[in-house]
Amino acid sequence: MSVIKSSKQATVRTSAATALLCAGFFWATVSVSLADESGTSFWLPGQFGSLAALPGTPGWALATVYYHTSVDAGAAVADARELQIGRFSPTLNVTLNASLNAGADLELFIPSYVFATPVLGGQLAVQMATIVGRTDATVNGTVAASLPPFSASRTGSIGDSVTGFGDLYPQASLKWNFGVNNFMTYVTGDIPVGNYSSTSLANLGLGHGAIDAGGGYTYFNPATGYEFSAVTGLTYNFTNPVTNYQSGVDWHLDWGASQFVSKQVHIGLVGYVYQQLTADSGQAPILGDFKSRVLGVGPQIGFIFPVGNMQGYLNLKSYWEFAAENRPEGWNAWVTFSLSQAAAPPPPQSPLIHK
Numbered sequence: 001m002s003v004i005k006s007s008k009q010a011t012v013r014t015s016a017a018t019a020l021l022c023a024g025f026f027w028a029t030v031s032v033s034l035a036d037e038s039g040t041s042f043w044l045p046g047q048f049g050s051l052a053a054l055p056g057t058p059g060w061a062l063a064t065v066y067y068h069t070s071v072d073a074g075a076a077v078a079d080a081r082e083l084q085i086g087r088f089s090p091t092l093n094v095t096l097n098a099s100l101n102a103g104a105d106l107e108l109f110i111p112s113y114v115f116a117t118p119v120l121g122g123q124l125a126v127q128m129a130t131i132v133g134r135t136d137a138t139v140n141g142t143v144a145a146s147l148p149p150f151s152a153s154r155t156g157s158i159g160d161s162v163t164g165f166g167d168l169y170p171q172a173s174l175k176w177n178f179g180v181n182n183f184m185t186y187v188t189g190d191i192p193v194g195n196y197s198s199t200s201l202a203n204l205g206l207g208h209g210a211i212d213a214g215g216g217y218t219y220f221n222p223a224t225g226y227e228f229s230a231v232t233g234l235t236y237n238f239t240n241p242v243t244n245y246q247s248g249v250d251w252h253l254d255w256g257a258s259q260f261v262s263k264q265v266h267i268g269l270v271g272y273v274y275q276q277l278t279a280d281s282g283q284a285p286i287l288g289d290f291k292s293r294v295l296g297v298g299p300q301i302g303f304i305f306p307v308g309n310m311q312g313y314l315n316l317k318s319y320w321e322f323a324a325e326n327r328p329e330g331w332n333a334w335v336t337f338s339l340s341q342a343a344a345p346p347p348p349q350s351p352l353i354h355k
Helices: 007-021 075-084
Strands: 057-075 092-112 125-148 149-167 169-178 181-190 210-221 228-239 248-258 266-276 293-307 310-325 329-341
Touching: 181 228, 248 293, 266 310, 293 329
Parallel strands: none
Antiparallel strands: 057 092, 057 329, 092 125, 125 149, 125 169, 169 181, 181 210, 210 228, 228 248, 248 266, 266 293, 293 310, 310 329
16 A cells, blocks of 8 residues: 655655755855854854755755855954964963954855665765855954063954865765654765865865764654754864864754745744864863854745756745854854755555445
8 A cells, every 4th residue: 555645745855855955065164153173163053954854856956055144253262263373372471352253155056866775764865065155254352462571462453365165065864754754864074175274264164074973853744834853963073184173072953943834835943052062172271172152043934846847945044143152153144045856746546446
């Protein structure tokens, strides 16, 4: 006996696969908005969201994401950034009073492929993301340093910007569907080939490798149109060969909740929690553990529509950050457009024949 999905469920699964197969896309190493080494982490909070664990339609898919962020940070992050780029020696007795302001405009390209043959009873998908764009960062403030019998101070600002390519971000995932319950597991990482300089305030590359793995869950009821998703994972960072700095282990949780108001439109909320669990190694002693944390929440809206014989999906979401520690906070916005194979129509049901 075959189970026939409703057209609404099939449409949602296809669009969800397109956008959220491509949703684990952005391990962007934008120095302007993250944590760990001088405020830069592998994982970008918010890359997963609603419908994340829904299986997709077999075949190729392509997503593009425009990402904008504007953030600032206080003395701890600004001082770490100045230490990183070697603007003063941490062996001096220093008094620091600085702030960091930064922003980025980035475009991501994420081709992916969903396999039709089950693996361990689930659906296997692979993808490779890359990033192009521009990021800038500025530190403003005063540094007073003393090395008896000498002392000096400096007031002003330093800034950098970079336009170019980021690292490569491969990912593999497995997804399982059990009615309204959907489960997933994934593994991803960073291949450090992007624009990076240890003496620059702004970078598009991370400067070191990383690996991240985790799992997720989506509840989706096509009869009511309600869904809730959560994806969590851990990041292990390898040592930066240039700075000999190793960031600690990071934990992250991305979530989304939405209501389908029609077969083509859903609205709701998204959010994330990011917490560094273990201390960095190789940092200047004056920085201490330099563990980082941030929370974010905001609105989202998504649209499903046909594009020729393909399925299109457009999602807009934004996050406002708060409760940050040892990392910048501000706001960011995402515009995701994706194309995937359209779901095949359900087969006709055989009529009952009464004799």
